Amino acid sequence: MPDQTVPPASTAPGPSAPGMPPLKVAILPVTPFQQNCSILWCTATKRAAVVDPGDGVTQIEEFLARQGLTLERILVTHGHVDHAAAVADLTARTGVPVDGPQQEDKFWIDRLPEDGAKYGMLHAKPFTPTRWLGDGDTVAVGDLVLDVLHCPGHTPGHVVFIHQPSRLAIVGDVIFQGSIGRTDFPRGDHAALIRSIREKLFPLGDDITFLPGHGEPSTFGQERRTNPFVSDRAVARG
Numbered sequence: 748m749p750d751q752t753v754p755p756a757s758t759a760p761g762p763s764a765p766g767m768p769p770l771k772v773a774i775l776p777v778t779p780f781q782q783n784c785s786i787l788w789c790t791a792t793k794r795a796a797v798v799d800p801g802d803g804v805t806q807i808e809e810f811l812a813r814q815g816l817t818l819e820r821i822l823v824t825h826g827h828v829d830h831a832a833a834v835a836d837l838t839a840r841t842g843v844p845v846d847g848p849q850q851e852d853k854f855w856i857d858r859l860p861e862d863g864a865k866y867g868m869l870h871a872k873p874f875t876p877t878r879w880l881g882d883g884d885t886v887a888v889g890d891l892v893l894d895v896l897h898c899p900g901h902t903p904g905h906v907v908f909i910h911q912p913s914r915l916a917i918v919g920d921v922i923f924q925g926s927i928g929r930t931d932f933p934r935g936d937h938a939a940l941i942r943s944i945r946e947k948l949f950p951l952g953d954d955i956t957f958l959p960g961h962g963e964p965s966t967f968g969q970e971r972r973t974n975p976f977v978s979d980r981a982v983a984r985g
């Protein structure tokens with residue numbers, strides 16, 4: 748589904764955290780909505796996580812094989828069809844656990860087949876996460892430890908994954924370069940979304956690079972300066 752007001756088109760690869768601890772990340776745009784499915788991995792152990800497989804099971808498996816990676820888990824930021832439609836297929840094929848989203852997104856996961864049919868994504872199936880996530884949880888991928896933040900607003904159970912040593916966040920549809928997530932879907936909440944961004948994400952630091960669910964990466968500092976919805980100036984204006 749279209750997740751933001753003005754979706755920028757992009758197939759650009761994400762940052763690979765140069766000179767940082769052993770994390771690499773690649774982006775595979777999937778679904779009619781060019782959703783940024785991310786594959787991140789620990790270079791020391793070659794263990795990987797796939798974040799938001801909306802589609803592209805074959806592409807994902809080929810990428811893992813080409814890089815010599817072992818899939819350790821699937822991570823899900825939120826239950827929208829372009830982010831979660833292929834979770835069931837990928838976990839059935841690989842047997843790996845599914846972490847996230849937060850359980851308030853269960854109603855979105857339950858309606859994946861009907862939303863999939865609406866957008867021509869007939870592979871969309873519901874699933875039950877191995878673990879629902881919430882604030883303060885952590886997720887391990889090889890030697891990497893990702894922090895979890897619950898950032899409601901776009902959906903009520905949306906979570907964000909952060910690798911502090913790499914100064915990297917995977918934010919799904921919470922914030923984009925120059926935009927924010929739509930809140931006109933069922934149980935969307937604009938005020939909650941602004942709070943999630945301003946009170947949970949921005950305090951992590953201006954130097955955090957984020958990979959959004961659609962379009963180009965940016966940094967929290969850049970958005971704090973220029974994002975028309977959540978910049979310091981926009982918020983001061985009210």
Ligand SMILES: [Zn+2]
Pocket residue numbers: 750825827830901920
């Ligand atoms: Zn979404």
